[in-house]
Amino acid sequence: MRLKGEQFGAEGEEEEEQKLVVGYALTLKKKKSFLQPEFERLACKRGISFVAIDVNRPLSDQGPFDIILHKLSGKEWIDIVEDYGQTHPEVAVIDPPDAIQHVYNRHSMLQNVVDLNLSEFDGRVCVPRQMVIMKDQLSIPDEAAKAGLKLPLVAKPLLVDGSAKSHELFLLYDWSSLSKLEPPFVLQEFVNHGGILFKIYNVGDAIKVVRRYSLPNVTKCQLADVPGIFPFPRVSSAAASADDADLDPDIAELPPLPLLERLSKELRHRLARSSIVQYRYDQGAWDKRHLLCN
Template sequence: MRLNDENDEEGGPKTMSHCSIGHLQQEKSFVIVGYALTSKKVESFLKPKLEGLARNKGILFVAIDQNRPLSDQGPFDIVLHKLTGKEWRQILEEYRRTHPEVTVLDPPDAIQHLHNRQSMLQCVADMNLSDTYGKVGVPRQLVIKRDSSSIPDAVTKAGLILPLVAKPLVADGSAKSHELSLAYDEYSLQKLEPPLVLQEFVNHGGVLFKVYIVGEAIKVVRRFSLPDVTKRELSKNAGVFRFPRVSCAAASADDADLDPSVAELPPRPLLERLAKELRRRLGLRLFNLDIIREHGRRDHFYVIDINYFPGKVRENAWVRTYIYGLPVKPRAKPIQEKIGIVSKLLETLKNRNVKKGMAPNGVSESLIMNGKH
């Protein structure tokens, strides 16, 4: 089973044998999370802190061997994945059909829905969410599939207001899919390369909110974003500007000295309602939203992007959100009992003078006790 984005490096994640995992499940009541991730995702996601928190909750992360049939591995309680390709989707769909007792995070077809920026936000637009806590919508947008010379006319007919954010239509996590631009004038729109989505830029005080969702768990952090564009700046500027030149969206704004009207987090009840409805409509349990508040309108919010299984885990609280949001079955033994069992198991392995870092049956010591990585 060789798939796209697989890890070919020697000494990559070790996998447990079928009998080893089964023994741990039956005798120790651990929850086994089989993961199929790119090497880059493993590096950014499976931090020692996360594995430690997981261990304390009775959860073990085990690498899925991409050289073996998935049905021959496990047994797993949860399969966590972020690989691409038609072959992998078919493998997972077959696995879900034959292993209904396993929770797959998340269904491949549901994830595919987020790979197109046209369909990605449609569910938010269809919701037309509005209550006493605020209103959530999406910026007006236009899809251009071909012929860049026709973009200015199409924008005029659609009534979109400059400046416009240009995003690739395909959002597959590749470097190209993150190449965002800001277009200040109609003439410059012809320089853009379809297929793409043109989205009205909404002034939002230079701050966006990343809302991370794992099941029913929600974590919100602030990020710096593009600064507001005044009418004067719009009249003086022309051209297309790449985001890396005008944005520092990766920088945390949680500790910055911001205007309270800008820094105030969206109301929790509004986010909970939004997350619940999106989980139902998208069929996903592991995703994040990029949300902005329209400058000068305290209760008007816009979802500008949705991502499956977000990238880097930066905040300790978000690490906990991953762990405590996992749909763990209520059969685990008390934490202290589990820790004691694992400690005894590790001591037994050491006494047998096993090869450094490895236990019998191919069990990685780091997988069991979160040793050095």
């Protein structure tokens, strides 16, 4: 990999400083949100340049790159990235396709959290009771009862593929509403959490925590008097920032950094050593006793 640094010619004269080149393949939406002018100026000052990858040309004919940053899906693109990684092992691919597969499935992704044991910290990490619905909505109430699930429930698409549909979220107050949803999806108990969640971004050893507005608490009166299903698109998006809101201190308190550091380390290991880990705490948030990962 080419690294930023001073280079000298045969006569000892100083050559132009070499930059780190990042080739990116992003959706138009991701490009607009990621490649902000201020970010590009900062990157330039740090010796980093971003170059758009032309997906209609062979990847091997482009570059040279030090890093491939991609956020595209589809078997054809995945095959291209995998082949490029094999023929150019000196180039860091973020993230490797095999690592991405671990986080495409919501149920299996959260299973990594279920298997964690972080009991030595002030608090614990857990996942709300959940089950996967693949088909036959009519049998869901009986199956959910066997699994110990109770109303209200949250339903989310099983697969996270970056599409708008994969970000859909529904809050259900009664069992009959399940027939309106299209499988496959994950069905999860809803836990009141003060309407705030913490979204954690982890790159390498760096951890950034932001507060986002989430689903409101559900009262017993609502559960008894307001049947039905309610959609909540794009919960926890950047537009829902609560960092500057005047919040109850018990709700706004961030999880302790040592717990986040250990959790990040464990998830990175279990998610095939992914370079970038993004996760969120809601459904109970952090209340000095437990942290529910969703």
